[in-house]
Amino acid sequence: MSQIFGRGANTAARIALPSLVIVPVLILATLIFFRWTDYVTGEDRIVDQPVAFSHRHHTSEVGIDCRYCHTSVTEEASAGLPPTKTCMTCHSRLWSEEEMLQPIRTSWVTGERLRWNRVHDLPDHVYFNHSTHVTNGVACTQCHGPVGDMRLIGQEAPLTMGWCLDCHRDPGPNLSPPEEIFAPMPTRRAKIDAAAIHALLRDYDIEAGNLTDCTTCHR
Known part of the structure; x- marks a missing residue:
């Protein structure tokens, strides 16, 4: 009667069976580690704003x-x-023509708040x-x-x-x-x-x- 499994079956099994445990553990560990990375928590992230406020x-x-x-x-x-009015308390006179402050001036004229x-x-x-x-x-x-x-x-x-x-x-x-x-x-x-x-x-x-x-x- 011919063999169902080839000569390398035992070797393959010895490799595959531990992998059934090791691979899920590695995946779980990776997910846990990823959860605490800066990419997820947002730590050290700079968020773009309508005005580069310093x-x-x-x-x-x-x-x-x-x-x-x-x-x-x-x-x-x-x-x-702060509402736009707060910004304009100073910037209606200071840096009033500065290009980077244009969104503030536009908000002041249109009445639409800065987002x-x-x-x-x-x-x-x-x-x-x-x-x-x-x-x-x-x-x-x-x-x-x-x-x-x-x-x-x-x-x-x-x-x-x-x-x-x-x-x-x-x-x-x-x-x-x-x-x-x-x-x-x-x-x-x-x-x-x-x-x-x-x-x-x-x-x-x-x-x-x-x-x-x-x-x-x-x-």
Whole structure:
């Protein structure tokens, strides 16, 4: 009776059977790794805008406070984007003929608002409130990075759930005193001691145990 399988069948089986395990594991590992890459999280990504707005120039060089443009940051969930009127407060007189500012002048004449493109885009199932953070010791640069050194704004942090939880589990070292909340650059200081951390937690009345409740961010 002739053999059903050839002489190389055993060798082929020895190679194929482990592959049935190894290949799916490699695919799964690749997918998991890809999930945390900058391509997915958007970290270090620069988003094109209708006007090349330089935060570095306006905050660090000119000295404009964050709240001048982001007027609702201390009171509402959204920090808010400036209407064209805010831009024209200065640019009706300064750089009024500059070509790069033409979209602002067009918006002012037509009454059609500028359509800024979102840089920090959280999933719909995530609730984030700017006012809650800035009024409780979280500086703008804690999440947005050194805005005062950014000619074009980009996403500095991964904004993943794990990244948020790192701070929520141990908020103390990430807190800033009120006078540093809206600084355009992170404050350089020596390591904060335990007493200073405790004082900030007390002053802001923060109970860290509640910050990791699911309903804090998912409502």
